[in-house]
Amino acid sequence: YLDAARGLVGESWIVDVELHGELDQQSMVLDFGQVKRRLKRAIDAQLDHRLLVPLRAPELRLDATDPAEVHLRFAARPGHIEHRSPGCALSLIDATSIDARIAARHLQTTLEATLPPNVTGLELRLRPEAITGAHYHYVHGLKKHDGPCQRIAHGHRSRLDLRVDGVRRADLESARADAWADIYLGSREDVVGQTDERIDFAYDAPEGRYELSLPASTVDLLATDSTVERIAEHLARELAAAHPGHAVEVRAYEGVMKGARARA
Numbered sequence: 001y002l003d004a005a006r007g008l009v010g011e012s013w014i015v016d017v018e019l020h021g022e023l024d025q026q027s028m029v030l031d032f033g034q035v036k037r038r039l040k041r042a043i044d045a046q047l048d049h050r051l052l053v054p055l056r057a058p059e060l061r062l063d064a065t066d067p068a069e070v071h072l073r074f075a076a077r078p079g080h081i082e083h084r085s086p087g088c089a090l091s092l093i094d095a096t097s098i099d100a101r102i103a104a105r106h107l108q109t110t111l112e113a114t115l116p117p118n119v120t121g122l123e124l125r126l127r128p129e130a131i132t133g134a135h136y137h138y139v140h141g142l143k144k145h146d147g148p149c150q151r152i153a154h155g156h157r158s159r160l161d162l163r164v165d166g167v168r169r170a171d172l173e174s175a176r177a178d179a180w181a182d183i184y185l186g187s188r189e190d191v192v193g194q195t196d197e198r199i200d201f202a203y204d205a206p207e208g209r210y211e212l213s214l215p216a217s218t219v220d221l222l223a224t225d226s227t228v229e230r231i232a233e234h235l236a237r238e239l240a241a242a243h244p245g246h247a248v249e250v251r252a253y254e255g256v257m258k259g260a261r262a263r264a
Contacts, residue, residue, distance in 0.1 A: 001051065001052035001053075001054075001098040001103075002051070002052070002053055002054060002057070002059075002060070002074045002076070002081065002098065003076065003097065003098065004057065004059050004075075004076055004077060004097065005076070005077050006076070006077075006078070006182050007076040007077070007078040007079070007081060007182060007214075007215070007218055008076075008081055008139050008153060008155075008182070008184060008214065008218065009137055009139070009155065009182055010137045010138045010139040010140075010154070010155015010156045010157060010182075011128075011137060011155060011156070011157050012128065012129065012156050012157040012158070012255040012256050013100055013103070013126035013127060013128060014126070014127050014128070014129060014256060015039075015043060015107075015124065015125075015126060016124070016125040016126075016127065017035070017039060017111070017122065017123070017124050018122070018123040018124075019035070019115070019119050019121070019122055020119070020120055020121035020122070020123075021118045021119040021120045021121065022118045022120070023118070024116070024118050029118070029119060030115070030116065030118075030119055038114045038115070039111055039114065041114075042107075042110050042111050042114050043107065043111075044148075045110075046091055046106070046107055046110050047091055047103060047106075047107055048148065049147075049148030049149060049151055049154040050088075050089060050090055050091040050148075050151070050154065051083065051085075051089060051090050051091070051151070051153045051154065052090075052091050052093055052098045052103060053072065053090055053091065053092050053093065054093055054095045054096055054097050054098050054102075055092050055093060055094050055095065056094065056095060056096045057074070057095075057096050057097060058096075059074050059075040059076060060072065060073075060074050061073040061074075062092075064087065064092070067086070067087035068086055068087070068208065069084060069085075069086065069208070069209065070084070070085060070086070070087050070089075070090055071083070071084045072084075072090075078182075078215050078217060078218050079197075079198070079214070079215030079217070079218070080213075080215075081212075081213070081214060082211075082212070082213040083152070083153060083211070083212050083213075084209065084210070084211040084212075085151065085152060085153075085208070085209075085210050085211070086207050086208040086209075088207060089151040089152070089153070089154075089207070089210070091106075093106045094106075100125075100126040100127065100128075101126075103126055104124050104125060104126045107124060107126075108122060108124045111124065128157060129157070129159075129256045129257070131159045133159065133160070133170060133173060134159070134160050134170070134173035134174045134176070134177035135157060135158060135159045135160060135177060136157075136158060136160065136176070136177040136180040136181055136182075136183065137155065137156070137157050137158075137181065137182050137183075138155055138156060138158065138180060138182075138183050138184070138185050139153055139154065139155035139183070139184045139185070140154070140155065140184065140185045140186070140226040141153060141154065141190075141201075141203075141205075141210060141212070141226075142225060142226065142227060143190065143203040143204070143205045143210070144205075144225065145205075146206055150205035150206060150207055150210075151205075151207070151210065152201065152203070152210035152211070152212045153212055156253075156254050156255040157255070158252070158253040158254060158255060158259070159253045160173045160176060160177055160251075160252065160253070161173070161250070161251035161252075161253075162176065162235070162239060162248070162249075162250055162251075163248065163249040163250075163251075164239070164243050164246050164247070164248050165246050165247055166247070166249075172239070176235070179220075180220065182218065183218065183219070183220050184212075184214055184218055184219045184220070185219075185220055185222060185226040185231065186199065186201055186219055186220070186221050186222070186226065187221070187222055187223075187224065187225055187226055188221050188222065188223055190202065190203050191221070193213075194216070195216070196216060197215065197216055198213060198214065198215060198216055199213070199214055199216050199219045199221075200212070200213045201213075201214075222234050227260075228252050228253070228254035228258075228259050228260045229260040229262075231252045231254075231260070232250045232251070232252035232259070232260040232261060232262035233262045235250040235252060235262070236248055236249070236250040236262040236263060236264040237264055239264065240264035247263065247264075248263065248264050249261065249262070249263045250262045250263075
């Protein structure tokens with residue numbers, strides 16, 4: 001999501017839903033299979049892998065006249081953000097800022113419309129994963145992906161596990177999390193312009209054309225794609241270079257309880 005103080009923020013929320021209502025002809029409020037299908041479909045369509053845009057933020061300048069190419073500029077404290085994409089990559093939220101409470105309120109209205117008449121109430125909460133130790137927020141885009149991961153500005157809140165000779169190193173994890181706080185992890189091959197102050201990315205993906213311009217201070221570049229597998233490899237190489245002669249292992253995560261492992 002876009003944040004005036006932090007810039008472009010990758011986030012992962014766990015969704016808790018509670019339904020209230022009369023029992024239907026199956027003696028259920030709503031069959032769990034239907035809950036998963038209906039609600040997940042609505043969540044995917046409204047929030048997941050989308051850039052959440054606070055429509056009433058004074059920092060925002062938005063041109064959404066053509067849904068095939070939405071253009072925005074956002075004056076965040078780290079530096080201005082410029083983003084072009086198909087409309088399907090954005091979720092426009094009637095708010096001055098974005099947080100879990102505001103996103104849940106936006107989502108609840110959508111979910112209520114998917115429920116049968118016997119369901120008379122819905123309680124919804126978004127919460128972060130409980131992480132003991134270091135974590136970081138990152139944003140990326142995967143142009144080769146045929147699903148929503150192709151969107152140039154979607155992101156995650158992720159835990160981190162770094163080990164040297166089998167021993168987990170909280171100091172190294174904290175240092176990396178600090179270095180990658182609210183980072184954009186970009187692929188060098190997607191860079192179309194670069195100065196000391198700014199980095200511009202662009203690519204064509206199945207959904208359409210994507211462009212993103214960011215302050216250079218908020219970007220780290222990878223020589224590869226920015227999948228979690230490649231992120232784990234990248235970190236393992238850096239860790240091995242800093243600890244020659246030692247066995248290193250990296251467990252990198254992409255959101256909640258999924259990720260990849262690399263050794264060097």
